[in-house]
Amino acid sequence: MFCHLNYQINKKLHRDYYFxxxxxAVNHTVKKDGKVLYEHEHWQLLFNIDELVNPxxxxxxxxxxxxxxxxxxIQPNNKLNSxxxxxxxxxxxxxxxxxxxxxxxxxxxxxxxxxxxADVGSxxxxxxxxxxxxxxxxxxxxxxxxxxxxxxxxxxxxxxxTTYAILPNYKNYVSKSSSFYEYxx
Numbered sequence: 001m002f003c004h005l006n007y008q009i010n011k012k013l014h015r016d017y018y019f020x021x022x023x024x025a026v027n028h029t030v031k032k033d034g035k036v037l038y039e040h041e042h043w044q045l046l047f048n049i050d051e052l053v054n055p056x057x058x059x060x061x062x063x064x065x066x067x068x069x070x071x072x073x074i075q076p077n078n079k080l081n082s083x084x085x086x087x088x089x090x091x092x093x094x095x096x097x098x099x100x101x102x103x104x105x106x107x108x109x110x111x112x113x114x115x116x117x118a119d120v121g122s123x124x125x126x127x128x129x130x131x132x133x134x135x136x137x138x139x140x141x142x143x144x145x146x147x148x149x150x151x152x153x154x155x156x157x158x159x160x161x162t163t164y165a166i167l168p169n170y171k172n173y174v175s176k177s178s179s180f181y182e183y184x185x
Contacts, residue, residue, distance in 0.1 A: 145175030
């Protein structure tokens, strides 16, 4: 599931912060049971940015949720193959590039966005190769889809018109990962 958002962030502030601190970024590593499954050397993450994103979290009505914000940078000429996020997150992504929009490939669609809400924890998705870098601010939310969707919808930042144009049945979506969270909680 994918929903467009009509929330705008200060791209320059976030992009500048990333590039001024990119030496602190780490390679994206996927672990399970303490073992490294794989490491992406072309995909870096920068964490510890809570002070910068807390106003965004507040605006979107996500206060009190389990959120791990990060900048996500993919080097030019690289892609991410189809996958479901291991930790079953719901993601909110914000484009930090001025001259182009990133895309997210979901079943049957390659969707370009400025800001989006996506159920990357239960829907296969990928990122196509680009000759340019890809930089997004990502809120990785470890909460049930419905809880996050309802909060963002109630905040008034869900772009119903644009989302409806690509997914007319989006309001009736039920995440496959919902039972995972209900069991864990």
